[in-house]
Amino acid sequence: MSEALRFELLGPQRAWYAGRPLDLGPAKQRAVLAVLLLAAGRPVPTGQIVEAVWPDEAPVNGLNVVQKHVAGLRRVLEPDRSPRTPARVLTLTDAGYLLRVPPEAVxxxxxxxxxxxxxxxxxxxxxxxxxxxxxxxxxxxxxxxxxxxxxxxxxxxxxxxxxxxxxxxxxxxxxxxxxxxxxxxxxxxxxxxxxxxxxxxxxxxxxxxxxxxxxxxxxxxxxxxxxxxxxxxxxxxxxxxxxxxxxxxxxxxxxxLAGARPERAGAGERWAGDPEPIPAAPEAPAQ
The missing domain is CATH 1.25.40.10 (Tetratricopeptide repeat domain)
Known part of the structure; x- marks a missing residue:
């Protein structure tokens, strides 16, 4: 199932299932999906999703709101799944919600x-x-x-x-x-x-x-x-x-002149404006 899914984050957020474009729903549901995609293959606690998606003022019933958006995403990401069949792509584990897609899908x-x-x-x-x-x-x-x-x-x-x-x-x-x-x-x-x-x-x-x-x-x-x-x-x-x-x-x-040795900073020298060495993907905010 997950092999049929493909996601784009580098620009407009988009997704496809078996080559068909998917309607990802309202903005907050898309934001929940983005958090899960950035942590694809790793569980994300519900509280961390709430803090990432509602950074200024979390809804009073934040856990239930996340659950609602997850239910919507399950319908989108597994369009052929029967409502009585357990979800396989977006599951709930003891450590949080887990999006089971391979890295090459993102x-x-x-x-x-x-x-x-x-x-x-x-x-x-x-x-x-x-x-x-x-x-x-x-x-x-x-x-x-x-x-x-x-x-x-x-x-x-x-x-x-x-x-x-x-x-x-x-x-x-x-x-x-x-x-x-x-x-x-x-x-x-x-x-x-x-x-x-x-x-x-x-x-x-x-x-x-x-x-x-x-x-x-x-x-x-x-x-x-x-x-x-x-x-x-x-x-x-x-x-x-x-x-x-x-x-x-x-x-x-x-x-x-062209053909000479490449011009670059000396060993150990950093260019002004350069970033630090490529950092790891950001973790969702701590609870």
Missing amino acids: DAARFERGVRRARAAQAAGRTAEALAEVSAALELWQGEPFTGFGGAYFETARHRLVELRAVALETRTELELADGRHGELVGRLVELVAEFPVRERLRHQLMLALHRSGRQAEALAAYREYAGLLRDEYGIEPGGALQDLHRRILRADPDL
Whole structure:
């Protein structure tokens, strides 16, 4: 049964059963499903669902309201089940409600797995495999997740996925720069810098792509723009890796040309704006 289900969280929340789109019901019922999907394969206590879905003011009869939404989801997720037959996909255990679907049924889980595989392949020097993995992962992204869902739980989950997408975009760009695709990357990087203005690694990649495309003046202008933004908004200077790239562009360092070693921060150095290493999925709020 669960193998016939497919869910999308990376953009508008959608679901299919055996290829047929499902009506997931009202907003709170969809939010309950989202909490269960983020913990697919792990039980979630009812009280934690209440706190995640009603963060500001829980209903007086919150446990009964969750039970009502779970009943609605059971009808949606097992449309062919007889009312007298026990549910198999969404069950109640001693530890809470458990959504029994494989990780590959949820696009967010496939996205995270693909990014992790890409980064592992890149670290091992399997660049073609890494590029294929990260490109396939990014194709799953259809828009910002959990729009319309408020509260700390969904904000944390949303932020984590957006950060992971930024890591994936940077990883793909680094691989494509190493493959000599700098000319075709400039336009995309300009758009990404506008979307993520303080991610220093993207600024580094934009400057490098411009320099390798013979557009040194624009590369230097991109540095000045970013340095001005940091000073005006945060009172800080660009990180050491970006300052070093700026100096090397000024002196026309031949090692920056395509085909040279990949340009990246030194061992142990972090890019300004980078997230922490990919964090685990957020737990539902404690009771």
